[in-house]
Amino acid sequence: MQGAQAAAGSASGLDVCIDRSVRHLLSLQAEDGYWWAELESNATMAAEHLLLERFLGTTEEEREQGIVRYLLGLQCEDGSWPVYWGGPGDVSISTEAYFALKLAGVDPESEEMKRAREFIRSRGGVGATRIFTKLWLSLFGQFDWAALPAMPPESILMPVASPLNIYMFASWARATIVAILVVWAYRPVVPIPDYAHVDELYLDPADRRSIPLRRDRQPFTWRNAFLAIDRVLHAHERLPWKPLRDFSLKECERWIIEHQEADGTWGVIQPPSVYSLIALRAHGYSMDHPVMQKGLNGFLGDFALRRGNTFSVQPCLSPVWDTALAVTGLREAGVPADDEALVQAGRWLLAHEVQSLGDWALTVPGIEPGGFPFEFSNELYPDTDDTAEVLIALRLLDLRGKDGPFHRSKVWLRAMQSTNGGWGAFDRDNDDEFVSRIPFADFGATFDPPTEDVTAHILEAFALDGTPPSDEMMDRALDYLWDTQEPDGSWWGRWGVNYLYGLGAAVPALVAAGVDPADPRLRRAVRWLEHHQQPDGGWGESCATYEDPSLRGQGPSTASQTAWALLALLAVEPPDHPATVRGIDYLVRTQTDDGEWIEPHFTGTGFPRDFMLKYHLYSNYWPLWALGRYRRLRDGNPIHLPETDPLG
Incomplete structure (x- = not known):
């Protein structure tokens, strides 16, 4: 039953809704003071974990069967597995899931496997899958290593100042690439039983031995240049003499070991962690080695999702992000600045300030470490977006000891501003688009350019702290x-x-930075929001907009996206604006009696188009944030503007 329907439009109904949401969110706080919930992605997380453990030789029957049940539970009616909930089936994800299930012993003649097989073949089979899927198949002898694009380990030796070096890639891609350099050099193959082979997924047997890497029509492009280089590198690989190979592999090994985080993972995200374990195993590390044990335990610890009789892993962990946004939402909802739960959360955030130099320091020398990460433990990769949201949250707390981290974070953020005035997430000026044209890069974002949302959060954090627009x-x-x-x-x-x-x-x-709400450019934004409001009063937008921008603003209403629209409207319009009132009414009407909102849709983004996310707390703190801000503005006591008292 949905909670405040009878009094949706009344002040009392709003108060009941906010109070219910506050109680629910506070009940989710961990004993140590943080908030954190599942970060959901797609079936590749479970499938690749099963394949990883098969490769490492660490398979446990109960865990593997838990993955099988998890994968079958995600399968769509057409036999596929999608990138995001409600999205179309994806041939690469479906191939990895099918292979994992078959390797785990699922009957290939079962109805689920028949449907999966039919879907995969109808979409072109293995020949239509991405490079990374083919890499996984190669690890088990189901694709020819020689057909994969060249990734020689000598690439690690390219100096930072050279035209193409590992630091030109985004932090997440960089850590993945270094590991793959090792894997590509060794080309390991783990034998599997005949019953697990996937010959039936090839429409043409030749697809097992070749990848049709298409050239651009224009002759002189980065894509065509890299394809030519790829042919040269493959020819070089056939030569018996590679004088720098051993040294290069040792350099890759050193880099991987140095970049392992305290929790055992690499970058505290799944892709580099998986490939680093595979790389070190191929390089000769036994599973008894402390680095390997620590790495695998990282996945089996906080990353693991055990629900009932299923098992999967998350792509990443988001406690700093979740905690900062929860604190701001609760403060907007009227929880006092000195509330014990919020002060505890603030202390937890301060304890996670990054105090070590990471890769970012190579392009930003001479700057003291500062900022905050996304995860529990990520000393090497603080990110600018989390740092901004932490600063916004800490501003709202009556908390001693925050001045030092505040100062260091602001100095660090200033240094991380890119040449074009924006901010990327992890590096400065990481915007060389040509790196996305290497043949191996057919999945995900390979560089980390400045973006609108990150830049906006940082601009707001500085504006709220009193930095003038003239700066x-x-x-x-x-x-x-x-x-x-x-x-x-x-x-x-x-x-x-x-x-x-x-x-x-x-x-x-x-608006926080001093732009007049009457500015014609902001009026265009208001008209866009008014035009795209749904008949039910909410707002919604599909992940498909990354593929087809003409779909922008279209999709079923969701609580989190409605909250984002309301935060924008509340910045430029009075709280009694008709669109705002309808949006608030939507949130009040759709709240459950437990104080939450049901949101199956994915509203988070990992890699646009390729890797979408569902933050399981987004449907809690974002709506609370919008409802609380609306009430504060209606009652005349806002805390989110530079001239207001943040502790009020």
Whole structure:
């Protein structure tokens, strides 16, 4: 039953809704003070974990059968597995899931496997899958290693100043690539039983031995240049003499070991962690080695998802992000600045300040470490977006000891601003798009350029701290946001779906930085929001907008996306604006009696198009944030503007 339907439009109904949400969110706080819930992605997490343990030789029957049940539970009626909930089936994800199930002993003649097989073949079979899927098949002799694009380990030796070096890639891609350099050099193959082979997924047997890497029509492009280099590297690989191979492998090994995090993972994300374990195993590390044990235990610890009789792993962990956003949502909802639960959360955040130099320091030398990570333990990769949201949350808390981290974080953020005025997530000026043209890069984002949403969050954090718009850093950030506004008035969202997320970040930031709400560019944003409001009063947008931008603003209403739209409207319109009132009414009407909102849809973004996310707390703190801000503005006691008392 949905809770406040009878009094949806009344002040008392709003108060009941907010109080219920506050109680629910506080009940989810961990004993140590943080908030954290599942970060859901797609079936590749479970499938690749099963394959990883088969490769490492660490399979446990109960865990593997838990993965089998998890995968079968995610399968769609057409036999496929999608990138996101409700999305179309994906041939690469489906192939990995099918192979994992077959390797685990699922009867290939079962109805589930027949449907999966039919779907995969109808979409082109293995020949239509991405490079990384073919790499997984190669590890078990189901694809020819020689057909994969060349990734020689000598690449690790390219200096930072060279035209193509590992630090030109995004942090997540960089750590994955270094591991793959080792894997490609050894080309390991783990024998599997005949029953697990997937010959039936090939429409043409030749697809097992070749990848049709298409050239660009224009003769002189980075893509064509890299394809030519790939042919040269393959020819070189056939030579018996490789004078730098051993040294290169040792350098890759050193880099991998140095970048292992305290929790045992690499970057505290799944892709580099999986490939680093495979690389070190191929390099000769036994599973008894402390590095290997620590790495596998990282997956079997916080990353693991054990629900009933199923097992899977998460792609990443989001406690710092979740905690910062929960704190701001609770403060907007009226929880006092000195509330014990919030003060405990603030202390937990302060304890996770990054105090070590990471890869970012190679392009930003001479800057003291600072900032905050996304995860429990990520000393090497603080990110600018989390740092901004932590600063916004800490500003709202009556908390001693925050001045030092505040200062260090602001200095670090200033240094991380890119040349074009925006901010990327993990590096400065990591915007060389040509790295995405290497033949191996057919999945996910390979570089980390400045984006609208991250820039907006950082601009807002500085504005709330009193940095004037005339400050050169602020002026450049403002120019960046105006330059990236879409002609229709919206902003693209890199880390959330999609234009609604961009608007929810950009509009409040611009107003906080002193832009007049009557500015014609902001009026275009308001018209966009009014035009895309759903008949039920909410807002929604599909992950499909990354593939087809013409779908922007279209999709079933969700609580989190409605909250983003409301935060944008509340920044420029009075709280009694008709669209705002309808949006608030939608949130009040759709709340459950338990104080939460049901949201099956994915509204988070990992890699646009390829890897979408569902943050299981988004449907809790974002709606609370919007409802609380609406009530504060209606009652005349806001805390989210530079001139207001943040502890009020």
